[in-house]
Amino acid sequence: MKALAWAGSAGYLLVVGLLVGGAPRASGTAHGVGALLAVSLLVGVLRRTPLSALAMALFGSTAVVAGTPSSVPQSLAASYQGQFLSYLAVDLVLGFIVANCARRASTVAVAVSFVVQLVVIGLYAHGDSLTVNGVIALLAMAASCVAGLLIRERREHAVALRSQEVAEAVTAERLRIARELHDMVAHSIGIIAIQAGVGNRVIQTQPAEARAALSAIEATSRETLSGLRRTLVSLRQADRGEASLRESSLAPAPGLADIERLVAATMDAGVRVDLRRSGDQRPLPADIDLSAYRIVQEALTNVVRHAGTGRCRVAIDYGNEELSVEVIDDGRGATGNGSAHGFGIVGMRERVGLLGGRLSAGPRPGGGFRVAARLPLPAPVTVAAEVR
Structure with missing residues (x-):
């Protein structure tokens, strides 16, 4: 993947070089569209190092604007109007950075891109073309940044919803386990109460029966205490108020x-x-x-x-x-x-x-x-x- 990314970047620079030096008779619009299409070669670099991709896109677009001759058979304003289409490629990269990179890196990228485009447009656009191209560049950059912010917020919202769903599922499972443990404890305490009553009644007349009852009480209480110790720490963080609102069947738990x-x-x-x-x-x-x-x-x-x-x-x-x-x-x-x-x-x-x-x-x-x-x-x- 790394070799493919750098191969794409080399291809992008090659295309930019051909647009600037190899097609002198092409119109400014053709140069701008060519630079816009060539940015697709930077996809691999964009996924690995977005800021490097932005720097290359800025360099290539600026080179297309500065290197396109003004002697083509069309008006100067129309020529430069088409050249500035190459900066739409920069705006696409910028939108990706805003959507995926840290906010500080996104802010720096937007600021650098804005300054570069503003300076280049000021140097190479004239008269009415200066105002038109400046407004178009500003609107295109704003649109790309807004789209990137929307994508970022949508993704963060989806992650938050998923985290909330998982947390609710874990809480619900803990509450369900707590209800089932309630059944277990109630069953065990019932056995202990019965055996204690039997032992109390026969302790004087049938010592063997009393000892058996006490043995059953000991075994049952130790098993119940062991189960409670294993789950108490985890279960006491559950929402007891919510648990009290949910009724469950007291049927014997399956096994x-x-x-x-x-x-x-x-x-x-x-x-x-x-x-x-x-x-x-x-x-x-x-x-x-x-x-x-x-x-x-x-x-x-x-x-x-x-x-x-x-x-x-x-x-x-x-x-x-x-x-x-x-x-x-x-x-x-x-x-x-x-x-x-x-x-x-x-x-x-x-x-x-x-x-x-x-x-x-x-x-x-x-x-x-x-x-x-x-x-x-x-x-x-x-x-x-x-x-x-």
């Missing part, structure tokens, strides 16, 4: 035990799912179990909506230290950074990040899309041995 039902629903949608489980299948902490289920659910939803394929594979591995979840399809994959899947990937990353895990989601080298999550598992809860 990996419900994957078969999710697979069946996906098959009803026309996508065959190959479900594979490995490792020591065992009960998991509620927040990890729920997040793994939601990740598989979102990935399968993306397969149905975006992949354009009739099959996919879901692999769940119960490791000793982490839970691995992987969803692979052989469909169309995604473009760019996965934005074709909307905010689904954002939600997955938020869930995995809250649990201290890792997520990779993107197109596969051989085609299709892959979502893989690794969620660390807490150390198993050990209950003190019974003292006889």
Whole structure:
């Protein structure tokens, strides 16, 4: 690309040289139009170093104006009127700089261009032509700068809107996780209350039953406390006022035990799912179990909506230290950074990040899309041995 850019700049200078020295009988208008068309050769330089492109365009346009002979068979005013068309090329470059470069660089570029054009027009235009060409040059430059500013503002507005959408999606996902954690905590506290009541009633008559109830209380409370510790720091920044306004169902949260039902629903949608489980299948902490289920659910939803394929594979591995979840399809994959899947990937990353895990989601080298999550598992809860 660099060699192509400099080749274009060399071609531009060559064309300017031909216009100035190789076409002495051509009219000023022909010279101006030729210089205007020749600026297309500077596209490569313009993308890499816009200010260098502006300097070359100013040099070439000034050379065309100064080097065009005045002995052509037409009036002097008309000749110079056509020559100044070459400065429209400078205005095009200037509009690009205003739209894409820093404001200080844009201001300097506009000031330099304005001074150069004003000086050249003052030297080479005469009489009524001086006023006409000065006004035209000023209007053309103003139009290019306004167009550049509009493009810049539109782009900045689009970036701001996108950032706001992503922030709102992250906040909504945090609030959804908070609601689901509410279900988990309410369920755990309910179990603790029941077991505490049982232990209180039988502690005198059935010590073994009381010890079992206390063991269940210990295990449940430790799992709940572990889940709260992993999410409290991230969730307390969410908008609690907004969260209080949103009601949600208090139905039990789903987990990996419900994957078969999710697979069946996906098959009803026309996508065959190959479900594979490995490792020591065992009960998991509620927040990890729920997040793994939601990740598989979102990935399968993306397969149905975006992949354009009739099959996919879901692999769940119960490791000793982490839970691995992987969803692979052989469909169309995604473009760019996965934005074709909307905010689904954002939600997955938020869930995995809250649990201290890792997520990779993107197109596969051989085609299709892959979502893989690794969620660390807490150390198993050990209950003190019974003292006889």
